[in-house]
Amino acid sequence: MFELTENTVQVLILSACVGVALYRSIKFGDKTSVLLLFFNGSYLMGDLYWQVCLYYFGESPQLPIISDLSWYGSFMFLIILIRTELADSGVKKKTPGNITKKILPFLSFVFTGGLAAYFMQYGQITANILYAIFFGHILYTVFNIYWNYEKPTKRLKYVCVLAFIFCMGEYGAATASCFWEHEGITNPYFWFDMLMTMSFPFYFIIPELTEREVES
């Protein structure tokens, strides 16, 4: 019951985000809004597929490949969003860069790879490897922008912070589910999942930031 409520909250928040993104895509037709539409939409469809399976078959999907594909799609849209923001901001790489700072972002792959190796004992080897690659890439891009680019814009920093919170929410929830199995508000899984869910609406401040920058 608790899981159902939590999933419903996530679906409702994501649906609202998809609605706003759709409105913005129709009104402004900018690439950020379209990418946000698909980032939220893809994550929402992964959740919906799970819920539809529960409703129609009374059990979670036997092959979770479809939900996983949908969530991979969402992570890819987030990577594209960060890369697009980076390209549009016109921020350049530091030259000559600090070698230590150039190497440090690669530790993201060590972090995600290590956790993937830990999660593999619970099964789903391929899915865990793919999750490690996608989240490793997101975290690598975030840290690379912070350490190796000259004065990232406010908008770019904001996108990076949100992407970092998203990753921490996902990994926190996944790690917590390995240690705490009970349902309820005392389970850290719930808080991490909510942290991730609550990060979705904040992406809509990105276009607002541009409008403010243009006005000022």
Added chain:
Amino acid sequence: MRSMENIYICLASPIVVSILCLRREWRKSMIFILAGMTGYLLAAYVTSFFAGLIGCDTTTTSHAIAPVVEEVIKFLPIVFYLLVFEPRRRDCSNALLLVAVGFATFENVVFMTYYGASDLIDVLIRGFGTGAMHELCCCTVALGVFLLWDHPWLKALGTFAFLCCAITFHAIFNIVVSGSTFSMWVGSVIPITIFGIYLAFFHKKI
């Protein structure tokens, strides 16, 4: 499976004849429709192969394996067209839609052969629903191609991401239309509505 092949031959024959007779642009359109139909036949074989390999029942196959295989196979002729002929954006969009039309047409004919076509309303809803769903999935992929094809580093990642979206939408559609009659109606109306929104607001922008 044998009857499906017979249906394919029956449907494809006039198209093959028309391909031999028609001129350039018209011929291209017919080739894409034929590619869509051939894709459906191929998808049926590949889906059966994976279902046997994994050991899935019919229900799981229809909502977990078939959408992945069908969307990937539907996109293959376009990948070939994009890489070999380097078409204009508009041509690519039309090609995607025509492949979807061929695919959906053959799927509807096979569906009617197996489940009958006595109830006109059901067939009408199912026909429009399936058609809208397949074309919407192709439009989603087309959106990816148009939005992201300019940047070389986005080619693989972006197209795969949009393909994932299309696969999930297809899977949800398959589950919902496999339920009761009311569920089939709801499942069919959703893609029609979304396709209507797409035509009204996004189609002209592309």
